[in-house]
Amino acid sequence: xxxxxxxxxxxxxxxxxxxxxxxxxxxxxxxxxxxxxxxxxxxxxxxxxxxxxxxxxxxxxxxxxxx
Numbered sequence: 001x002x003x004x005x006x007x008x009x010x011x012x013x014x015x016x017x018x019x020x021x022x023x024x025x026x027x028x029x030x031x032x033x034x035x036x037x038x039x040x041x042x043x044x045x046x047x048x049x050x051x052x053x054x055x056x057x058x059x060x061x062x063x064x065x066x067x
Contacts, residue, residue: 024030
């Protein structure tokens, strides 16, 4: 559930600058990356297959596999 937080104008502009620099889609993405970096957690810890998962095809069906 989205939350609203209050930040100073300077903080907002700094986040906006980082967002543009990183090509982030949202402030949430910027904050998440900053937190992961600060906590020393790898980005791929959350969604290790992000961007790698594809739709199933006919070839993936179990009955079509050779055992």
